[in-house]
Amino acid sequence: MTEFTLPDMTCGHCVGVINDTLTALDAECEIEFDLLNHTITVNSRCTPQQLVNALTDAGYPPKQSD
Template identity: 50%
Template sequence: MYRFTLPDMSCGHCVAAITEALQALDAQARIAIDRDARTAEVDSALPRETLAAALAEAGYPPAPDATRI
């Protein structure tokens, strides 16, 4: 599981776009988003770099502090 800080996430539309981008890569991924904290926790077998690239492509580049939890 990875935790990403997403500084550009600010609304419900952002949450939907992030969820859609991640599920397009891994339909089985478990995603927990905290909009107020601007974080997303993603449980996926995919590598962190792949998930981060999908987030950036969707317009929500993660802060460099992404961690495995």
């Protein structure tokens, strides 16, 4: 599991774009959204860097959480 902070994730539309982006990369990934705290937790067979690249390309550059 990898957690990211996505400062630009502010609404349901953002959640939809992020979900579509990550499931296109890995159809079996599991994503937990915390819209209030601007964080997502991703369980994927992709590397964290692949996830960062996909999110950045979609317009949601993440900061990896501690």
